[in-house]
Amino acid sequence: MAVALVLLEVLPGGALAASSAGLLAAARRVGDPVALIAGPADAAAEAAARGAVRVLTADIEPGALTVPVVDALAAAVAQESPDLVLASNSVESRDAVARLAARLRLPLAADVVGVDRDELGVVAHHAVFGGAFSVDGAPTFGPLVATLRPGAVTERLDPQPLVVERLEVVASGVRSGRVESFSETAAPSTRPELRGAKVVVSGGRGVGSRENFALVEQLADVLGAAVGASRAAVDAGYVPVSAQVGQTGVTVSPRLYIALGISGAIQHRAGMQTATTIVAVDKDPEAPIFAIADFGIVGDLFTVVPQLISALEAPKK
């Protein structure tokens, strides 16, 4: 069967990134998912558990940015002749496969939400302009390189027996940047990751301050939700930039999206309008968010949200 080569990311702690399971499941629709771990073999068992039929590992020069991973990818492509090379649309992975595509002169599909195969070959699916358009693309011939939007594929594969193979990589000698230092985020959140979360509670400028943002987080915790924000809330320093939903932030497509004190500017809507159910609380009856909300409340979030939290918690008591 055809091979779909999947670049998996290893977190600083040594575990595989959360994107891995979705990547392997997406790739399975095109061919046998063969994983590449650019680093030590420690995470190989985890890759097999998530459905990789084989796991290739490669030694990577520490501290060098991207280029060693591209060299490993190129060696894996030469060995496997895959129909698809798939990687997460995270900054690190997309840099690596972007360079790979340029080096091997292969077509690249960026930020896809899924891949498939039809009688002519590999097809990739895109959601464009905030999901307002669905576009399919395909290579004119030969393999495709693609980056997958994190959280877009929720399918999971059955575990596979562990087969590990060490890849011989010849360094290309291409000039690379260097990682000078890395400081891990102090307390990694225990909340679900924003990308791929089933429920997202987001706060905007209307929340008013970093302290007040605790109310948004409290509701998120009651619902087991991820925390999101508008760009205005990020710019005001209420939350880190990784929480930004929208055009230039994360695109989410949860079952439930709750917007608190977010007016619903077009650039915010572009990142959340494909949610199944949208709830909005805003003081301004004219706020554009109401045009797409399934349940809109014109009101003060500081009275509505505490009441909602008590009502949700009441049956549990």
Add this chain to the structure above:
Amino acid sequence: MKIVVLIKEVPDTWGERRLDLETGLTDRAASTPVLDEIDERAVEAALAHADAHPGTEVVVLTMAPASAAATVRKALAMGATSAVHIVDDALRGADLLLTAEVLAAAIRRTGFDLVIAGNLSTDGGGGVLPAMVAEVLGVAQLTALSSLEVGEDSVAGGRVSDAGTMRVSAALPAVVSITEALPEGRFTTFKGIMAAKKKPYETLDAAAVGIDVEDPAVPRYIMVSVAERPPREAGIKITDEGDAGEKLAAFLVAEGVV
């Protein structure tokens, strides 16, 4: 130092943005074209360096239809030294690889110490071009920088991810891309707009930078279908009369989401 800034004209995100359902390309008639906000920041980053280091040359480069000239002029009016505009009908609908090869060829022709791009264009770009361009040029890339320090022979900056904060550096020449954490683009002045009219403005086709658009040996990524999703409609809207929180809880229960 010579800095090349990659700029792109995109449909204004404030308006309705459409794809042509026949071609799958951006429907340029449906919305107002503007210089992408992130690229304004990229121009600003280059100009800030030039302000502090006289003798710095800032060249803006775009691959776009001829109609994008007004957008390129805006970057000149902000203060860029000169512009290179690749215009070629054969490049309509160019895929990422072709775009990267054309831009890299133009950058090589112009000469560069540093290339500054936006991390992600707002019209559905995947944030992959800067790294592709770096590979074609055979230089290092530092992408998604939330801070930028340009030295005499090196460039450095910070990058924020979910896992933490990274400091990265590279020797020049190099390609970097910046995020919206960097300062907004400066306003254009009347004086700047007038001066822009006299600045060097080079218009080139693909052949002029040595690219064969129709090379049958190179595979391309093409659109095979385009469909429009029906727009979302508004549902229930209530004004809080003291019990909206309870009503919302009931709605969430009824919807089966809690």
